[in-house]
Amino acid sequence: MKTDLSPARGMRDLLPATVAVRDHVLAAITDVYRRYGYRRIETPALENIERLQGGQGGENEKLIYRVLRRGLDERVAADTAVGDLIDLGLRYDLTVPLSRFYGQNRASLPDPFRSFQVGPVWRAERPQKGRYRQFYQCDIDMLGEPSVLAEIELVEATTEALAATGLADTTVRVSDRRFLSALAARAEVPEAAWDGLFITLDKLDKIGWAGVRAELTGRGLPEPQVDRLTDTIEGLHGVEAGKLVDALADALPNLGEDVLADLRTTADALAVLAEQRDLRWEFDPTLVRGMGYYTGQIFEIVHPASAGSVAGGGRYDRLIGRLSGTDVPACGISIGFERIVDLLGGTPERASVAVLYDADVPLAEVLAAARRLRAAGRTVSPVRRRGKFGAQLGRLEEWGFGSFVHLRADLLDATAELQERHLGEA
Amino acid sequence: MKTDLSPARGMRDLLPATVAVRDHVLAAITDVYRRYGYRRIETPALENIERLQGGQGGENEKLIYRVLRRGLDERVAADTAVGDLIDLGLRYDLTVPLSRFYGQNRASLPDPFRSFQVGPVWRAERPQKGRYRQFYQCDIDMLGEPSVLAEIELVEATTEALAATGLADTTVRVSDRRFLSALAARAEVPEAAWDGLFITLDKLDKIGWAGVRAELTGRGLPEPQVDRLTDTIEGLHGVEAGKLVDALADALPNLGEDVLADLRTTADALAVLAEQRDLRWEFDPTLVRGMGYYTGQIFEIVHPASAGSVAGGGRYDRLIGRLSGTDVPACGISIGFERIVDLLGGTPERASVAVLYDADVPLAEVLAAARRLRAAGRTVSPVRRRGKFGAQLGRLEEWGFGSFVHLRADLLDATAELQERHLGEA
Numbered sequence: 001m002k003t004d005l006s007p008a009r010g011m012r013d014l015l016p017a018t019v020a021v022r023d024h025v026l027a028a029i030t031d032v033y034r035r036y037g038y039r040r041i042e043t044p045a046l047e048n049i050e051r052l053q054g055g056q057g058g059e060n061e062k063l064i065y066r067v068l069r070r071g072l073d074e075r076v077a078a079d080t081a082v083g084d085l086i087d088l089g090l091r092y093d094l095t096v097p098l099s100r101f102y103g104q105n106r107a108s109l110p111d112p113f114r115s116f117q118v119g120p121v122w123r124a125e126r127p128q129k130g131r132y133r134q135f136y137q138c139d140i141d142m143l144g145e146p147s148v149l150a151e152i153e154l155v156e157a158t159t160e161a162l163a164a165t166g167l168a169d170t171t172v173r174v175s176d177r178r179f180l181s182a183l184a185a186r187a188e189v190p191e192a193a194w195d196g197l198f199i200t201l202d203k204l205d206k207i208g209w210a211g212v213r214a215e216l217t218g219r220g221l222p223e224p225q226v227d228r229l230t231d232t233i234e235g236l237h238g239v240e241a242g243k244l245v246d247a248l249a250d251a252l253p254n255l256g257e258d259v260l261a262d263l264r265t266t267a268d269a270l271a272v273l274a275e276q277r278d279l280r281w282e283f284d285p286t287l288v289r290g291m292g293y294y295t296g297q298i299f300e301i302v303h304p305a306s307a308g309s310v311a312g313g314g315r316y317d318r319l320i321g322r323l324s325g326t327d328v329p330a331c332g333i334s335i336g337f338e339r340i341v342d343l344l345g346g347t348p349e350r351a352s353v354a355v356l357y358d359a360d361v362p363l364a365e366v367l368a369a370a371r372r373l374r375a376a377g378r379t380v381s382p383v384r385r386r387g388k389f390g391a392q393l394g395r396l397e398e399w400g401f402g403s404f405v406h407l408r409a410d411l412l413d414a415t416a417e418l419q420e421r422h423l424g425e426a
Numbered sequence: 427m428k429t430d431l432s433p434a435r436g437m438r439d440l441l442p443a444t445v446a447v448r449d450h451v452l453a454a455i456t457d458v459y460r461r462y463g464y465r466r467i468e469t470p471a472l473e474n475i476e477r478l479q480g481g482q483g484g485e486n487e488k489l490i491y492r493v494l495r496r497g498l499d500e501r502v503a504a505d506t507a508v509g510d511l512i513d514l515g516l517r518y519d520l521t522v523p524l525s526r527f528y529g530q531n532r533a534s535l536p537d538p539f540r541s542f543q544v545g546p547v548w549r550a551e552r553p554q555k556g557r558y559r560q561f562y563q564c565d566i567d568m569l570g571e572p573s574v575l576a577e578i579e580l581v582e583a584t585t586e587a588l589a590a591t592g593l594a595d596t597t598v599r600v601s602d603r604r605f606l607s608a609l610a611a612r613a614e615v616p617e618a619a620w621d622g623l624f625i626t627l628d629k630l631d632k633i634g635w636a637g638v639r640a641e642l643t644g645r646g647l648p649e650p651q652v653d654r655l656t657d658t659i660e661g662l663h664g665v666e667a668g669k670l671v672d673a674l675a676d677a678l679p680n681l682g683e684d685v686l687a688d689l690r691t692t693a694d695a696l697a698v699l700a701e702q703r704d705l706r707w708e709f710d711p712t713l714v715r716g717m718g719y720y721t722g723q724i725f726e727i728v729h730p731a732s733a734g735s736v737a738g739g740g741r742y743d744r745l746i747g748r749l750s751g752t753d754v755p756a757c758g759i760s761i762g763f764e765r766i767v768d769l770l771g772g773t774p775e776r777a778s779v780a781v782l783y784d785a786d787v788p789l790a791e792v793l794a795a796a797r798r799l800r801a802a803g804r805t806v807s808p809v810r811r812r813g814k815f816g817a818q819l820g821r822l823e824e825w826g827f828g829s830f831v832h833l834r835a836d837l838l839d840a841t842a843e844l845q846e847r848h849l850g851e852a
Contacts, residue, residue, distance in 0.1 A: 046516075080501070
């Protein structure tokens with residue numbers, strides 16, 4: 001029998017060494033957020049299809065895995081719409097489920113509610129190297145907190161969580177959607193064109209100023225407006241943290257006092273953090289963040305080892321209300337779980353001991369030896385002697401064992417100390 | 427806007443207190459198996475539908491959530507078979523994915539391979555109280571080990587894992603499918619009727635001997651055969667562990683020497699364990715275990731607090747080969763994760779501190795106070811003062827906080843010790 005044993009297209013199996021790295025990252029993150037009072041929740045993988053197709057998911061809604069209704073006839077009646085055959089879909093993110101969860105369970109949740117979610121989401125994307133159709137998202141959100149306490153705490157907890165995984169030395173990039181709106185308004189860009197403007201700005205990293213200018217004029221923005229925009233942005237790039245709020249007030253007189261006060265509070269708090277930890281922060285006037293639902297400060301956290309950001313998020317005060325009918329101020333950060341796992345790679349522990357036993361050793365002796373080593377705190381697995389000795393030791397090493405004891409029937413002595421030998425030190 | 431915010435039918439949201447119990451159980455189990463060298467793997471939730479419908483899943487195959495192909499036309503052509511519209515399904519257990527995983531990745535896995543899996547599976551069952559259409563399974567398996575070392579180690583590790591969750595005082599029920607076959611053969615039951623016979627025997631707990639006898643004669647078994655069967659079983663019930671193997675050899679001369687030797691080894695090992703730990707074991711001649719794929723010793727682990735078993739499994743030497751084309755001896759135990767979580771219930775920790783701050787306290791002071799408490803190892807969350815003081819303290823207690831500090835603008839003193847007060851001790 002010859003069978004194709006690959007995972008379904010675009011999916012992957014996670015082998016023990018990979019899972020070990022994932023578990024390490026997850027444990028480090030979970031422990032930090034727990035100490036900030038974030039509590040893990042879980043929602044089902046399947047949601048009613050209408051909820052997933054509610055229009056807030058953008059392009060992701062096209063990538064939903066749709067699930068057939070149960071109890072259908074074997075043959076589909078002529079002219080049936082595909083939509084009539086389905087009633088459920090696999091979640092494509094953790095935000096839509098969170099909004100449903102919050103609307104449903106608000107009465108029994110703390111206020112503000114500090115939420116921690118980690119789990120798989122599914123998107124039927126074109127398969128490509130390093131991207132999979134099932135992947136983990138890791139979201140922390142504070143729901144019900146209108147002040148920038150939320151923003152600051154989330155950044156503080158997240159940078160600490162990243163450091164706990166092994167990614168210290170992070171830089172926090174900060175901006176504010178209200179700043180971007182004031183910028184566009186001041187340059188007299190019509191409001192209908194703001195989203196396009198922001199999308200172009202977001203590409204500065206990739207296409208440079210020349211590219212951004214070309215795209216903006218291509219979008220029909222007059223040259224003088226483009227000049228005014230780029231001058232304002234350039235003037236704010238690299239402004240010293242202490243002078244940021246004054247610089248913003250000068251550059252954009254139309255910027256609300258509340259926006260300035262919020263940015264001042266965040267800037268001061270990040271300055272305190274930067275003193276205490278291996279952490280930098282900067283205001284980045286070209287930071288946009290893709291999703292359209294942000295309403296206030298936005299963040300990205302970068303690390304020298306990674307080209308893309310390792311975390312990002314911001315305030316989204318109106319989304320939960322739109323999705324669930326329950327209005328609530330909200331702020332969240334998503335950690336790039338899969339990216340971080342890829343960055344950290346595998347670092348096998350090699351702490352486990354193989355109890356290598358000859359075929360004629362009674363199993364009771366094998367089990368007793370394993371038990372003795374385990375009682376001493378070791379990780380222990382019996383393995384039967386087989387094939388050439390050196391070759392088998394090579395395999396044990398490959399499999400991640402760090403050492404072994406060899407049980408031979410002619411040398412059994414339950415009272416003697418077990419002779420442990422290290423692997424890989426020929 | 428009025429929206430239905432319930433989870434999809436038969437699904438449920440897991441709130442923080444529930445997730446905390448689940449995480450506790452999972453951490454306890456994981457830690458024990460890790461010390462035995464079991465390594466966690468993960469397979470995708472979606473599998474190709476042909477694999478799931480391969481015929482080894484029994485009734486479960488009727489409960490598969492089937493996933494629509496991507497890129498279908500909006501209207502289904504006349505006379506299309508439902509089967510042509512789908513290509514994937516959600517896994518209904520962890521055994522089918524394990525067999526595919528093992529066949530695919532065997533070359534890079536240790537031999538024997540100690541596998542640990544935990545994760546959701548999906549079954550479109552009729553919704554009923556306490557049963558959900560998405561639930562967790564927790565399977566440990568040893569693949570590649572032909573001897574009862576596998577059986578014994580799995581029972582040893584599992585009873586230790588159960589004790590670590592808080593369920594010590596377990597009893598292990600042992601039988602062997604080869605014993606059941608010998609029993610049926612000795613009573614001259616035709617082989618085609620064995621499965622039905624075993625299914626009836628399995629109901630002894632529920633329907634008693636009278637019920638079993640009625641069902642067996644109803645199945646067409648002559649009275650003398652039924653007598654012989656029940657006499658043999660009754661004679662073996664409650665036999666002292668030390669005399670078990672002799673009793674079996676006497677009662678069933680057709681029982682193979684290998685079966686007796688295996689049972690003797692397992693019995694001796696369990697006797698050693700029972701001396702060392704709070705653990706009992708017994709041979710249970712009516713133990714069957716539902717699935718048809720078992721080939722050797724079978725187990726069930728029960729606990730006084732639970733009507734049903736809390737874990738069960740056995741040897742299934744031919745299943746992996748049938749599913750994947752790669753023959754390998756295999757033995758596994760499945761832990762009743764959801765049942766154990768239900769048994770243990772919620773025991774909130776109450777270790778977290780609320781930093782209750784008046785609206786006029788600068789956020790920097792709030793954050794600094796939280797940071798000071800966290801540096802001392804505490805779990806800390808700021809909460810704004812709001813409403814009547816006593817009522818808010820009541821809410822804090824409801825939300826699981828164990829204590830609070832109250833920050834007031836007129837009493838701020840960054841150097842003073844924070845006055846922590848306990849909740850729920852009026």
